[in-house]
């Protein structure tokens with residue numbers, strides 16, 4: 001699935017640093033730590049009918065990530081919210097929008113890895129684009145297992161939502177070469193971790209299973225799906241899941257802010273067969289859509 005350029009985004013305004021600039025001028029310095037070392041943290045968020053979905057949860061995770069990376073300073077929540085508001089207002093965006101919120105460690109006084117070279121504070125980027133969910137959530141996606149392992153806490157903790165995305169990108173390249181939509185990544189032990197850009201769930205005999213959040217991002221959509229399932233009396237298991245179990249799943253789907261809930265129809269050439277005739281993915285999509293309004297922060301209160 002290849003995203004296409006949306007002409008509505010041709011002349012968008014982007015927040016970079018402390019101000020809004022035209023798309024053509026939306027740049028960071030070559031001395032910025034994101035250029036030098038992927039030294040930045042980020043969030044992807046959706047705007048639904050006049051509200052930013054799960055905003056506080058995303059800002060909590062951004063702050064946790066920046067603290068884990070020992071950023072010298074982190075902009076206040078109020079200042080991040082007002083940058084988001086200004087960006088959405090400048091672009092007239094009230095729905096169908098995806099926000100990529102990035103906080104880099106900022107500009108360095110000279111090239112180098114040492115964070116002490118960052119002496120002018122972090123750089124905040126609010127990139128809001130017109131972007132409906134990116135996957136085909138009607139027909140679903142085909143995936144394959146990548147040879148690239150997802151980071152474990154032994155290396156770079158996947159609980160930091162950082163910009164060093166090379167392992168995920170390498171996995172996605174393998175999926176592209178294989179002609180499928182997404183790459184499934186395993187953990188160090190060979191259990192399923194997540195896909196290159198989304199978390200993964202499977203359904204077996206009416207139970208909802210997902211890998212423990214050890215070698216995957218603790219996705220906000222993932223957390224919400226677990227909450228919704230439990231609130232509706234569905235049994236949820238967070239545990240190690242092997243590929244063999246996934247091949248025998250009745251249903252499987254990916255979760256993420258970019259694509260919401262996306263059915264998986266095929267894994268490594270095996271078409272999933274729903275032997276228990278369950279309908280949990282569709283139910284979860286319904287419950288998920290039902291909380292959009294309740295869990296969105298209205299633009300006027302930003």
Ligand SMILES: Cc1ncc(COP(=O)(O)O)c(C=O)c1O
Pocket residue numbers: 044168194195196197198199217218219220221222255256257258
């Ligand atoms: C690797 C990875 N997994 C999962 C997700 C989904 O997380 P969320 O539901 O918080 O959007 C993302 C989103 O950025 C991601 O990059």
